[in-house]
Amino acid sequence: MAPSPSKPIALGSIAARGRAFRQVLLRLTLVYMRNRKRISYAVYVTLFLALVHRIRNTIADHKGAQAREAEKRAAKAKTTAISDDGEAEGKQKKVALNREFFRSLGHLLRIVVPGWKTRETQFLVSHSFFLVMRTLISLKVAAMDGAIVKALIKGNGREFLKRIMWWMIIAVPATFTNSMLAYHQSELSLRYRIRLTEYIHEKYLSKLTFYGISALDDRIKNADQLIAVDVTKFSNHLAELYSNLAKPVLDMTIYTISLSRAVGGEGVVFMALLVQLSANLMRALTPPFGKYVADEAKLEGEFRFQHTRLIDHSEEIALYAGHEAEKDTLDKGYFTLIKHINFILQRRFYHGFMEDYVVKYIWGALGLVLCSMPVFVKLPGQVISSMGDRTESFVTNRRMLLGASDAFGRLMFSYKEVMELAGYTSRVSSLLQVMDDIQAGKFSKKLVSSSDTEANAAVLKGRGEVFTSKDIKFTDVPIISPNGDVLVPALSFSLSQGDHLLVVGPNGCGKSSLFRILGGLWPVYGGTVHKPPFHEIFYIPQRPYLSSGTLRQQIIYPDSPSTMQAKHVTDDDLRDILRILSLEHLLDVYPDAWNAEAEWKDVLSGGLQQRIAMARLFYHRPRYAILDECTSSVTLDTEKVMYDTAKDLGITLMTVSHRRSLWKYHTHILQFDGQGHYVFSKLDADRRMKLEDEKEELELQLRGVPEIERRIRELTGAE
């Protein structure tokens, strides 16, 4: 068969094309060699721009997600009692490294480092100085390492010993730097904690925020855990993170620059790309540790809360023999916590395995390849002569590379720490957010299922007006529980000084709630309230609050001994008060009672505690006193002394009580029926007592009629 005429032409053209391609490649290589530095810089700049672009995309993505979340939030706001913009989902905030995290972290950072001229800034600056020092020392040590091995390979004993001496000398600043770093980290953590706790305490204990968090809002379940534990963990993580991030970033930058000088930028860029790729993969496979940590802290808080409740109510529980029921509750809380911790441990195990393999071994192998570059590839501008020089360069590069890969590894590991920090940041900032909301009058609480949620949410959004005056006057004020239950739609009554008011009605009708409004604990949702300033109204509950401290402190609470002195009240005056209430014997039973601290709520009986609370009232002598079932545990004689003395002191009394014996001390009565209605009228105690007696007798007789009828039927049946 004759050869095809086209075949030699094709072969020739392929060969020619191959030659041309090789020539282009050669020319390109020459251009690259001549402009190697410029091209390297261009690659670095491109990489940097790509990084910036990626960050911007992440932020844009997050904005989209935020908009979608806002829509969801608007839909959800209907079912909660939040007053305006519905932040009720605070506790469900997603814990992730997103814009929200950086915003919250920025806010917390401004609290923990409030300015340039603070001790925290000084510590951060000197911490940074020591971080740079340590990296520079490590670089020096890497070079010395290489020189020692070189001297060893050359068999130069003198040089070897000299290098060892220098090694020992450099160890002094190196170890000092390490200790300083550890000290700075602990000190920074402590300072962050102090700043944050002070800030939170300031807010928590002002404007009745602590009350709002526990009674009017259900977003924060255990503020104690947040303040005592989570703030500490946040501070530790933040302080650790600075060295865990700043040091590796610094190490990586310095080592990479030094390495790229020694082994060429190409290898470093290539390796960086590979590392970035594997890092992306690892990140995608990293579980949401931040959310795990936040959940763990929440479960931890709930478990602690259950124990606290057991301690607080130990007596009641013991008398009910409720230990088994309490154990069930505790076990349930505990096992939920343990299950979660186990789950995290498992996730950490798999993640640690993968992370270790990639960071230590894959990257390690890549590093060795990189260090061998000067040996196998001749890069322009590099002169490597002897075996000793080669070994020195390899040892130094390897050491630097180990430093760089260790730094990168730490950066990768710190991703987990950053996620944990995100968890604590989310918890602490949600506390700050809720405190801000409460101070601004925004509450979030699940509405009662029985109520018409939408209508009640609208009522809860409304606000009445409050004026300061000498007397008390309510005009069309609704009494609404924080759950949205309307107890009384519109209450109107007025009380002048000297008018003593008795409030009666069935359980849960809103008697105490009226006083919560008067005391400023609950918001006024409508109408107008005229009332004296807060300090002119004193409240005594059924179970008085006794602080831990001396007996003097119990009587003058919440005044301090210095305030007592400023008011020119002496211990003898307090003794007189105790005498009126037949409490003077306490000074005999507890001889050092004025100065010795005790848990008075544990050592005094219920009745004695109520008398101490009355002593408090006599010490403060307010214009008005709210007495909420506060004589339920004392005898009628003591009750008489209490009421007579209070009236003699010019205190206007507002009493909640079911006791008839108290009627005679009051001039007005506010009577709730438990169905939202009420009657406010003058109280003629004698007449009312007569009427009540008569009513009771008739009721008794009426109760007897069916009983007689039943007996007659029985007798008739027996015939």
Ligand SMILES: Nc1ncnc2c1ncn2[C@@H]1O[C@H](COP(=O)(O)OP(=O)(O)OP(=O)(O)O)[C@@H](O)[C@H]1O
């Ligand atoms: N912090 C709160 N959160 C939600 N609901 C509350 C809160 N405090 C009280 N309530 C509800 O408000 C209603 C009225 O309570 P309040 O304490 O005023 O009753 P009361 O008339 O004083 O009853 P009692 O005679 O039993 O003391 C009750 O249904 C109660 O459950």
